[in-house]
Amino acid sequence: MSDLSLRNSILEALEFEPDINAANIGVAVEDGIVTLSGHVSSFTQKINAERAVKSVKGVRGVAEEIQVRLDKGAGAADDVLANRALSILDWNCDVPEGDIKVVVQDGWVALEGEVDWQYQREAAERAVFKLSGVVGVKNRLTLRPRVNASNIKHCIEQALKRSAELDAKEIHVSVAGDVVRLDGKVHLWSQRRLAERAAWSVPGVREVHDHLLLA
Numbered sequence: 001m002s003d004l005s006l007r008n009s010i011l012e013a014l015e016f017e018p019d020i021n022a023a024n025i026g027v028a029v030e031d032g033i034v035t036l037s038g039h040v041s042s043f044t045q046k047i048n049a050e051r052a053v054k055s056v057k058g059v060r061g062v063a064e065e066i067q068v069r070l071d072k073g074a075g076a077a078d079d080v081l082a083n084r085a086l087s088i089l090d091w092n093c094d095v096p097e098g099d100i101k102v103v104v105q106d107g108w109v110a111l112e113g114e115v116d117w118q119y120q121r122e123a124a125e126r127a128v129f130k131l132s133g134v135v136g137v138k139n140r141l142t143l144r145p146r147v148n149a150s151n152i153k154h155c156i157e158q159a160l161k162r163s164a165e166l167d168a169k170e171i172h173v174s175v176a177g178d179v180v181r182l183d184g185k186v187h188l189w190s191q192r193r194l195a196e197r198a199a200w201s202v203p204g205v206r207e208v209h210d211h212l213l214l215a
Contacts, residue, residue, distance in 0.1 A: 001058040003029040010034060010059070013052045020045050020052070025066065027053075032060035039067045043134045054189035060214050068135040070107070076133035078104040085109055085128045094123035100141065102128075107135035114144045118200035118208075143206050145178065152204050156180065159198035171195055171212065178206040185215040 001009075007029045014022035026037035034053055040046050046066050053062055076084070082104040089095050089102070096115055103110040109128050115121055121141045129137045153175045160168040171184040180199045186192050192212050199208045 003031070006032065006034075006056070006058045009056050010053055013056050014049060017048055017052050020049050025049060032058060033063065034059055034061065035063040035065065037065045039069045041069060041071050042132070043068050043129050043136060047129060057188065059189065068107075070133065070135065078106070081107065081109065081131065081133050084131050084133075088127050088131065089124060092123060092127050095120055095127065100124055107133060108138060109134055109136070110138040110140055112140045114142050116144055118143065118205070145206065152178070152180065152202050155202040156199050156205075159201060160195065163194055163198065166191055166194055166198075173199070178204055179209065180205055180207065181209045181211060183211050185213045187215065189214070 007027055010027050010029070011022065014020055014025055014027070020040065024038045024040065026035075028035040028037070036049060036053060040049065046064075046068055049066060050062060050064050053059060082102050085102045085104065089100055090097060099113050099115055101112040103112060109131075111124055111128065115124070121139060121143070124141060125137055125139045128134060153173050156173045156175075157168065160166055160171055160173070166186070170186065171182060174181045174183070182195055182199060186195065192210065192214070195212060196208055196210055199205060
């Protein structure tokens with residue numbers, strides 16, 4: 001696919017998203033690498049724009065330079081935003097109560113602390129980036145070390161084989177302690193995400209280094 005055709009497909013994908021004003025987003029493509037520029041009115045729209053682009057076949061990489069420009073009156077004082085973030089985390093059943101500290105500066109929300117699972121890190125981030133007034137999220141949550149991690153490689157490989165959307169033979173898993181590295185190739189961004197999730201789902205994994213290529 002040519003860069004021009006890919007750019008047109010990306011613009012169509014952005015136009016298809018009902019909550020994104022595609023007219024304010026610039027798209028440049030070079031050798032399958034997409035650069036997004038411009039501005040949106042919420043951090044949620046920024047995330048959705050990036051996801052929409054990654055879902056387009058032929059996209060090899062994304063450089064995201066979109067700015068969040070809140071609508072007039074949509075912002076909130078940092079202390080108010082921090083209290084909102086803590087409240088929504090307390091109400092989220094996927095987030096362990098009391099384990100997460102929230103720091104807010106100029107609309108940027110930083111999450112700090114330790115949790116047991118990667119899905120809890122992701123759930124906390126999803127909860128706060130939807131709040132009105134958030135211009136960015138820094139997820140600094142770390143995973144607590146877990147025992148019985150000697151069988152990590154086998155468990156990940158079995159999880160990859162169970163996935164109907166992945167060709168496990170194309171993905172190589174290597175493990176050093178509690179750190180996992182994924183090499184090989186997939187055909188879609190969604191498949192890359194599935195492979196990452198398979199790795200994170202195994203108890204004992206503290207880090208996942210994704211070196212999968214889109215081919």
